[in-house]
Amino acid sequence: MSNYIVSPDKQANEQGSVLKLTPESAGWEYIGFEVLKLTPGQKVRQETEDQEVVVVIVSGKANVTTKEKAFENIGERMSVFERKPAYSVYLPPHDFFEVEATTEAEIAVCKAPGKGTYEARLIGPEDVEVAKRGSGSMQREIHNILPEDKPADSLFVIEVFTPEGNWSSYPPHKHDENKLPQETYLEETYYHKNNHPEKGFAIQRLYTDDLSLNENLTVKDGEVVIVPKGYHPVSAPPGYDLYYMNVMAGPVRTWKFTDDKDHEWLKK
Numbered sequence: 001m002s003n004y005i006v007s008p009d010k011q012a013n014e015q016g017s018v019l020k021l022t023p024e025s026a027g028w029e030y031i032g033f034e035v036l037k038l039t040p041g042q043k044v045r046q047e048t049e050d051q052e053v054v055v056v057i058v059s060g061k062a063n064v065t066t067k068e069k070a071f072e073n074i075g076e077r078m079s080v081f082e083r084k085p086a087y088s089v090y091l092p093p094h095d096f097f098e099v100e101a102t103t104e105a106e107i108a109v110c111k112a113p114g115k116g117t118y119e120a121r122l123i124g125p126e127d128v129e130v131a132k133r134g135s136g137s138m139q140r141e142i143h144n145i146l147p148e149d150k151p152a153d154s155l156f157v158i159e160v161f162t163p164e165g166n167w168s169s170y171p172p173h174k175h176d177e178n179k180l181p182q183e184t185y186l187e188e189t190y191y192h193k194n195n196h197p198e199k200g201f202a203i204q205r206l207y208t209d210d211l212s213l214n215e216n217l218t219v220k221d222g223e224v225v226i227v228p229k230g231y232h233p234v235s236a237p238p239g240y241d242l243y244y245m246n247v248m249a250g251p252v253r254t255w256k257f258t259d260d261k262d263h264e265w266l267k268k
Contacts, residue, residue, distance in 0.1 A: 002217050004206055006224040012037045016044050016107075019224060021189065026226050030154065030249040031187045032111035033224060038062070038101035045098040052114030053091040054123075054146055054157045056245070060105030064089045065098045066120040073102050076125065080243045081195050083161055085128035085143050090152065092116045108191065112154040112249035123150075138266070140168045148255050156186070156248040156255065162236040168244075171263040172205075172231035175248075175256065183258050186250040188227040190219075190234070193243040197221035200240035206232050231260050 008019040016036040023029055032051065036044055038060075046053075055064060061075035066089070074087040091097055093114040099107055129144040143159035146152055162168040175186045194200030200221060207214045208230040219225055225232075236242035248255070259267070 002215055004215060004226045005217055005219060006226065007220075008035065008222040016042060019222070021224060021226070026187075026228070028187050028228050030112050031189055031247055033189050033191065033247055034109040035191070035222070036099070036107040036109065038099065038105045038107065040101055040103055043098060043100045045096060046109070048091050048093050048095045048097070048114070050093050050113060051111040052093060052153050052155055053097065054088050054110040054155055055091070055097055055099065056086050056088045056108040056110065056145065056157065058086065058106040058108050058245070060101060060103045062102055062105045062107065063100040065100075066091055067095045069120050071122050074122070075103075075105065078103075080159070080193055081241060083141065085125035085130060086145060086159065087125065088123040088145050088157070089120065090118065090123055090146070091120045092118055095120055108245060110155060110157050110247045112247075115153045117153050118151045134170065137166050138168075138170050139163070139166060148253070152253065154249045154253050156246070156253075158246045160244050160246065162234065162242040162244075164236055164241050165238045166236055168234040168236065168242070170233045171266045172233040172260040173257040174208075174229070174231045174260075175258070176229035178251065180252070180254075180256065182256060184250060184252050184254050184256045186248040186255065188232070188246060188248045190225040190227065190232075191245040191247075192219045192221065192223055192225065194221040195241040196239070201237065202240070202242050203235040203237070204232060206230050
């Protein structure tokens with residue numbers, strides 16, 4: 001197993017967690033990511049501490065309560081492959097969230113350092129910009145839950161739907177150096193789901209210009225890929241539609257990247 005893949009547990013623990021990544025376990029500074037799988041009526045509470053947090057209802061429905069607000073029975077899709085925009089809740093540091101599942105529910109908890117600039121709020125489907133990116137066999141659908149033009153201290157959260165046979169995060173790009181205005185340092189996670197979870201897979205390559213990092217990863221449903229540096233394109237094999245959730249964070253909240261010079265001609 002690659003050091004860049006985090007696999008889920010077969011069963012959830014008492015707090016509903018099946019996968020948990022922290023800055024310490026990832027060996028970096030900014031991003032934490034957790035997946036909860038809850039049964040109807042199950043409740044989970046977490047303090048945000050010094051982090052800003054986005055709670056994404058990946059599938060199912062739930063009540064989400066914060067220190068000052070309550071959002072009842074949010075969630076619409078029962079599978080990500082319905083391609084409906086998600087419901088999410090943004091929380092600042094020094095708050096808490098309690099999630100109570102009203103159906104079977106899968107919840108993603110995205111974390112990064114916060115400053116307390118913004119209040120807790122609901123991010124509903126109407127707040128999520130849906131766009132096509134790329135063309136031909138590089139086309140994919142983007143759901144911008146928390147993009148650069150929406151308020152946050154450090155987090156980005158984006159869902160991507162890649163049709164079978166297509167490539168995504170392509171042409172390859174990187175964002176591992178602080179050299180504005182050309183590029184920013186952003187850690188990134190990819191949470192993968194497949195429309196045939198028992199059989200399906202994705203291929204993700206991680207590599208740097210000098211090939212000191214050069215790995216081809218076979219990624220299964222429910223796994224997270226850690227991208228600390230380098231280029232990171234993804235392929236969805238024929239027969240298998242791919243979903244992934246991107247979480248990005250770094251010292252400056254702007255997304256500036258550098259394309260792999262060997263492949264940037266594809267944009268033309």
